[in-house]
Amino acid sequence: MKRAIVTGAGGFVGQYSIPCLKDAGYEIHGITTKKSHCDLDPDVIWHIANLLDDGQCHDVIKEVRPTHLLHFAWYTEPGKYWDSEKNVEWLTSGMRLLVHFKESGGERAVFAGTCAEYDWDYGFCSENVTPSNPKTLYGICKNSLRQMANSYSERSGLGFAWGRIFFLYGPGEQPSRLVPSVITSLLSGREALCTHGDQVRDFLYSPDVASAFVALLDSDVTGTVNIASGEPVKLKDIVSKIGSRTGHSDLIRLGALEAPAGDPPLIVADTRRLNDEVGWTPGHSLDEGLDATVEWWRRKLNSGS
DSSP: OOEEEEETTTSTTHHHHHHHHHHTTOEEEEEESOGGGGGSOTTSEEEEOOTTSHHHHHHHHHHHOOSEEEEOOOOOOTTTGGGOTHHHHHHHHHHHHHHHHHHTTOOEEEEEEEGGGBOGGGSEEOTTTSOBOOOSHHHHHHHHHHHHHHHHHHHHTOEEEEEEEOEEEOTTOOTTSHHHHHHHHHHTTOOEEOOOOOOEEEEEEHHHHHHHHHHHHTSOOOEEEEESOOOEEEHHHHHHHHHHHHTOGGGEETTSSOOOTTOOSBOEEOOHIIIIISOOOOSSOHHHHHHHHHHHHHHHHHHTO
8 A cells, every 4th residue: 555654744735635645545644743733634644743853753754664755844934934044954854854764665755845946037937947046045955955855866766756836825824925914904804015016926726736746746757846837927916816805905005015125026837847747737726716715714714713
């Protein structure tokens, strides 16, 4: 039987990988640091472990002896993760995790990377064409882990792929990020303060992000694969769609905030590897994903939780 271990299994993307892994016939083991996550799905065999502790990491891999590894866990605290020294810790622990996995008989691993590894001056990001030139410690550490893991896997005979996530949204996202901050402001009758919104980005619904990772895990594709929609959209168009769904378009304030210095005008993914080689396409349109996300936040705010 295929036995998958998922790090960050209770997180924003990891939790949505569980039903996809079930459908693909995996026995699923989830690693988390939060006991509350162990109630998320009774069909998952949960393990409480801190992956930054090499002893705990080694022990849980030795106990499970997974055939497949899906690695989402990383430090992602909003406003802090871009240049936090914790990125270095996660770089180190990620490499140790991969070595323990291979030494325990693991066959194939897929790690989550980021579009922040690319040189954003190019705008259109293609895996085998656009150079890597990360500007943050987060992007540098992710890209360094990718290079190390690729080299180790090639030399050890381990099947390995690296999924570069672009811009994602969906139920359960950190409230301070763009989509949930606009949704919660408008649903609460507050002004949604935004930048000019002319930035073009590539957004993908978080359950689809998870589905793409499981499809990549279940394939034999190696190397870097962009995990994105491939569809460019202006931020102000996303904000406008949220406004129409909440009935409070009048509260949107485009241009009320300064865009960050050096904010790239365009970041869009080349998804041909994902579509053609992995054979995966999104299960939800942008409109469908926003419908579900707005309704999730509406229920959450109405329940007072």
